[in-house]
Amino acid sequence: MKKPNKEMLTIFWGAWKNNKQAIFLITPHHYVKDIYSINYKQLKQQGIKHLIFDIDNTIMPVNETKVTVELEHFFEHLKKEFTICLLSNNKESRVKPVAEKLQVKGIANASKPTKTAYKKIKKEIQIKKNNTAMIGDQMLSDIVFGNKYELVTILVEPYKKKYDLKTGISRILQTILMKK
């Protein structure tokens, strides 16, 4: 789990070479500062019923283990309007405590953006075309995953500039693509 998966690299090279499909896949529908800046009311109005959140650097910093009271309250509020599921490429020991604290479903070792992630999430929520939003900080995993499966995709600015090795590599690729 220390390197971006093969699919992420393929899409990176495609986007680098201006391949239209690859560019489509990495481009989010919305780009916002953080999860608190998302227009959830608008999502609700456009028929979104389920929200899939990435964990690391999306809902909390990658090196932080404690769920803040602010985040807990925020999810409490969101849960009244949406079904929520956490979808992370990180391991079970990272995902489980966060999901338990927030009282939502949590999927670990998801392998976004691959089909494995889709199969896993389908067991948890009734995904249909355009009824689900994918929210994450990484174009090559979160956004590609969402666009591939016709979800509404929302890219957030990463929480902290400090990354583990895996996040670091895909972040460098993302930075290259954004500059381009």
Ligand SMILES: [Mg+2]
């Ligand atoms: Mg992330």
